Amino acid sequence: MSAPAIRVQRVSVRLGDYEALRGVSFEAPEGAFVAVIGPNGAGKTTLLNVLLGLQRPDQGVVEVFGMDPAKLPPDTLGYIPQLKTLDRSFPGLAIELVVTGRRRSWPWRISAADRAAALHALELTGVARLASRPIARLSGGELQRVYLARSLVRNPKLLVLDEPGAGMDIGAEAEMYHLIDHYQTASKATVLMITHDWEGARVHATHVLLMDRGLAAFGAPAEVAREDRLLNVFGYAGHQASTHRTPPDA
């Protein structure tokens, strides 16, 4: 049996006086699509930082493909951050952002090989026509696709997405899931996605990690995303009208 793609054992992280993660353990096999869900403050971003090698756990063991995440070769990893972290006023073009996936620095000039690879990745995500468009003039959905192209250009073994559907309309979000599914099927990559979208997690993920600072549940979506568990963690399990509403008269 091959080693798990992600192995997290009894991991705890303290941020000052705040215990952001408490004894979290799970293992995700290679090729898994893990959706991480939980309420705000549940430790999802802290777990993400630990898996990306940006945050050292205070206790416990974390391995990604059998390695310390901080020592993982960067090309192994494709990371799509939340759009809110980037500087939208930065004077850059979409193709330059994609090339950073290959070069790991902002390109002064784009070589023919880098251009071809970047255009191919942009084609895969359906936005090759936006290659020369300034980043500041991309919509949220377009920018997510450019970011996805930036990840795909390095053909990563692990794709990490931080709330990829935030700011997207339903159609764009569905298209995004389709692209991720397609890439995963073709490459056998492992995917880890932080999301608030339970429905997306139910349909697309092979595993769901339900968090509440510690681990509330981990397993198949149908098992984890049960109404009683969601109620327990979120205090809520879907929209319910507080009063019976009828359409207003015309």
Added chain:
Amino acid sequence: MFLVTRAIKPRHTGLHPMPDSFTWEIMGLGFVAAILVGFVASYFGVFIVQRRMAFLGSGLAHAAFGGVALGILLDTQPLFVALPFTISVAIAIIWVRDHTGLAEDTVIGVMFSVAMALGVVFLFLKEGFSGDAYTYLFGSVLAVSMTDVVLAGCMVAATLCTFPLWGAWAYATFDRDLARTDRLRVVWHDYVLACAMSIVIVVSMKIVGMVLIAAFLVLPAATARMLSQSFRQMTLISIAIGVTTPAIGMYLSLFPDLPPGAPIILVQSAMFVAALVVRKQGMIK
């Protein structure tokens, strides 16, 4: 400003209204030094503008004045004291910011006030008043020596050596977290950039003056930003503005016999306004 009221305002060339060959000879060093520091300031300016570090530039300029005052007190070349003094303040600002969770502008506000207060103390401890202080506040062509030109030349050479880091700095400027996941040492780069800013500020002080140095760092890059669609374009336009405007500003400073800093900044401001108009007219998208 108390320091200014105590100062005896010097004439800057004493050779107006029309520059002759002798004036040009005297001005030569100033011109060369201004163009060299203009190149470096406008190159680093693009990172300062995009990282919203303009206040750090202002803070370090005040800190540099503390170092100059210490140099005057010690009767030594002020630049050689100001350089390590300002670099130390820059490192302290980044370190305190990263280890206390305080906002950067708060840390800068504290540090530059302390450095400025020290500068005032140093100047008052010095018996008699040195006209040097005025030079560093507002800049002066006559104060530029061959040592300053050599220093500015070394700074240009050092800047060219940092060019391979342009891509890493640009990447971290765009998205710091993304750069960290690619194992870029963004904190180390922060220190390098802050130290580079300190050196630029100290070496530029004699030309532009402490009061206007923050604008000298920011204006070419801010103008370039409005005319650019890529970061490379922004860098090149900023450098073009950075090397031409000091020469124009210094030439204009000859006629009313002004310290050069103000005309340089006014020329850069005029270009900024022109770029704003071009942008607003939709000539650049």
